[in-house]
Amino acid sequence: MEEKGFSKGLARKDLLSIEQLTTEEIWTILRTARSFREVLERPIPIVPSLRGKTIVGLFFEPSTRTALSFALATKRLSGDYQSFSLSSSSVAKGETVLDTLKNIEAMRIDGVVIRHPNPGIGHFLAKRLTCFVINAGDGAHEHPTQALLDIYTAWEKNNYKTLEKKKVLIIGDILNSRVARSDIYGFSKLGAEVALAGPPPLLPPEAKTLGVKIYYQIDDILPEFDIIIALRIQSEREKGLSPIPNLREYRKHYGITRERLKRIRDDTLLFHPGPVNWGVELDFEVSKDIRSTILGQVKNGVAVRMAVLLLLAKGDEI
């Protein structure tokens, strides 16, 4: 699977969603990331690939970890990274963001990393800019580099063997999760079988058309899965109107508790995109469990972002 149809670059200018990537493109990113994963272990983890290139990060939602991951990925490719944290209140509309970006692009920028609450804003911008655009989270739509690092970590932990037929369970607020959406597309494209579990109001109406199985409880099914992704309950997105009656209730039904951990197989991978609400999605004991690979995901995130930046910045040159 992974070897066939291998192409050298990406057939696109931007990384906006996993939905639009071909399986071959996903493999190209994963393989490039693997070579950078080795670079990150060197005493001086820097390669000259993006020397003279400038990447601008525009975060209209707060971010420490993703912003830092892109900054480090750029620096380790010898590129220059300039980051701006903007309040979504002051610059909310697509036209205004486009104006800002048109101006930034005119300063001879090679690429833009953008996080913004509007779903699909990346597509809107990418069509109108000649520099490349990386979507670092657009509302509840997609967060493609997070899915790519999940997939990379699953691939790595599987000794770089195919993920076909692997069974993936995503638990939680699927409806509002850009991570879930990107993971569903990504794992499915690599041949894995994705299932979703969560409270009925938090499952997307279109779930069936996505070709994924739906569960409303998790106790019986946990042993079946090779990869389990517990999503963050994003109370900050709910703005006071929560479909979750309370967090204790959520933990009771969908949390990876110490008890549920016993039902998960020893070879199952347990993911969380972070930051974790400990005691809600995951009991704190889970953090010590070797099946939890949250920090491995983060490390791989830098390598995956280096791969994406290089592949987009270099285009046909590679």
Place this chain on the structure above:
Amino acid sequence: MEEKGFSKGLARKDLLSIEQLTTEEIWTILRTARSFREVLERPIPIVPSLRGKTIVGLFFEPSTRTALSFALATKRLSGDYQSFSLSSSSVAKGETVLDTLKNIEAMRIDGVVIRHPNPGIGHFLAKRLTCFVINAGDGAHEHPTQALLDIYTAWEKNNYKTLEKKKVLIIGDILNSRVARSDIYGFSKLGAEVALAGPPPLLPPEAKTLGVKIYYQIDDILPEFDIIIALRIQSEREKGLSPIPNLREYRKHYGITRERLKRIRDDTLLFHPGPVNWGVELDFEVSKDIRSTILGQVKNGVAVRMAVLLLLAKGDEI
């Protein structure tokens, strides 16, 4: 004109206003910028001129574009740029800003780029600091690098020929515009003839002493001008007390509408300092018109700031 009186550096420590620059100094900056404009087209647009030099940006008003432009200008000269966004509420007074800057300067800083709501704060600070100070906008007083990039763009589009006798029209809220003030001084010093147009309450009382013509309507006069600068209506500065009855009314009388665009000559340059309130100062159709050179201005802005940074950082060494 441009060749006579040519001196190698600037005869000053700081760039605080266009008012205080000599014509020769403006030409020195423009010529230096022209050489950097070529650097910006190289595959790796970096020169080593400021290696080991540190520039600090202090923005007491929000800025993405100007802050990024100074950051990129410094990086492309191989200098180090450290930027701080500060709320004007927490550090408002001149003495306090001076204390902060005295401390920053003691860390062995070569120059400071400052934006602050107090008109003239740059002069106050520059007298008390040994590092150089660049005014990146001080209230409604001046924004010299914006005027320099306007002038540079006019010079470039004029095939690097003199701007003497060129007719410049600045339209809008002249009274509250630091860009207008800097443009009036700059274009006048190069021999251009500057006129102003806008609602009477937004025209400065001292306009006549500045030696510029005043118009209250623009329909008849548009064909006369070689350069037309539409200013941004800065509703955020008005703090609820607007002398403009409403924006629709403003557009009707002073906006560059699709209709008015037809009255502007084909060889006229149309500028806007950005960000544009589309549908107010400019109709959106104008953005596609080749006479609109807003993004060219932005690109030239990096070259002009490289020139200013180099000339001030190097002083007599050049």
Place this chain on the structure above:
Amino acid sequence: MEEKGFSKGLARKDLLSIEQLTTEEIWTILRTARSFREVLERPIPIVPSLRGKTIVGLFFEPSTRTALSFALATKRLSGDYQSFSLSSSSVAKGETVLDTLKNIEAMRIDGVVIRHPNPGIGHFLAKRLTCFVINAGDGAHEHPTQALLDIYTAWEKNNYKTLEKKKVLIIGDILNSRVARSDIYGFSKLGAEVALAGPPPLLPPEAKTLGVKIYYQIDDILPEFDIIIALRIQSEREKGLSPIPNLREYRKHYGITRERLKRIRDDTLLFHPGPVNWGVELDFEVSKDIRSTILGQVKNGVAVRMAVLLLLAKGDEI
């Protein structure tokens, strides 16, 4: 004193407090800083010691000067510095900060500089992270690099001779001052005799157990001291509930006024951690007095932080 027991590195992973440093470790830092102080005078003040190393600054309280000082110290060692200003409201609890840092550490970070309102948070984090942690101020607990730069400046001004038997007076809000706490430990460990003066409610109850003298007025004692440290009245920490009746009253009893300056010996050093409330802790005339070495302290601060960063980053390699 300074020569005996000299060891090459620090016997610890982190710099969390002066209390836990040995006298030998303090001397190691001071001597290393002295070599960097010379580097800072070079035309290009950069050494390659930390090439390929990444330091992350996390400031949960506003900071311009300390944040910039650490950024410059890292850059001048050729390291990469990434800084985040975070509101203490959004990320207040130790567990949450730990989660953020665990994630950041997983991106292959060498060290973290943290300022946070919780006293002792550095210890909590340092035990749980493998990268080094530098406390840049934890509530009213300690601010070790500030004390180190005070001590360095005193040592430098004493022609690099021992500080034993030197008499140090710290004036002001000792109770709420992390600078005072660090200075008391630091100067005492080097053999100096520390005394405290201030309004009774602002003196720490444990002062006597610290082995320091206490004064409630300063007029008679000023001539006795070799080093006088005037602390900042931190009204922002008091949150409306001030034990100081008013600032004029404070100045009357504890301010270094023009009159009191005459009672201070010519060879006495006068310090202030900045930013100064002019007219409260110090009369503005004091800033021009050569005994005031505030800006010298700031310059030494970069060298001291370079020393700390290098000693922690290199560990046993030195």
